Amino acid sequence: MKPVLMRELLGTTLREFRMAAAMTLREVSSVARVSLGYLSEVERGQKEASSELLNAICGALDVSLADVLRRVSDKVDALEKVTPLPVANARATAA
Numbered sequence: 001m002k003p004v005l006m007r008e009l010l011g012t013t014l015r016e017f018r019m020a021a022a023m024t025l026r027e028v029s030s031v032a033r034v035s036l037g038y039l040s041e042v043e044r045g046q047k048e049a050s051s052e053l054l055n056a057i058c059g060a061l062d063v064s065l066a067d068v069l070r071r072v073s074d075k076v077d078a079l080e081k082v083t084p085l086p087v088a089n090a091r092a093t094a095a
Contacts, residue, residue, distance in 0.1 A: 004079050006072070008045030010054075013071045015043045017061050031060035 018028055025043070029036040034053060041047040042057075049057070058065045 004076065005045060006076075007042075007048050009072050009075050010049065010068070011043045011045040013068055013075070014057060014061075016071075017063050017068065018043070021061050021063075023061065028057060028060045032056040 018025070025036055025039055029039045032039070032053075034056060038047060039057070042049045042053070054065060054068070058068055
């Protein structure tokens with residue numbers, strides 16, 4: 001099972017809030033005063049967002065940081081409750 005990275009869950013969550021607000025990356029980046037490229041990388045889970053950046057993005061989206069973190073927490077909780085199915089070793093199966 002692939003490990004869950006917080007930056008990926010956070011990025012996905014920020015994208016969900018942005019889409020719900022019907023805003024483009026360009027609009028959010030302009031209001032939050034962060035580069036479009038960096039914001040895109042944060043949403044794709046490729047960059048870690050500082051607390052200052054998160055506050056700026058949340059402000060641009062008109063959502064509280066607590067709401068964003070709560071949704072991320074819910075996703076982590078849901079993922080932790082998933083029981084991975086055992087997968088037979090491909091070599092053992094082929095033998």
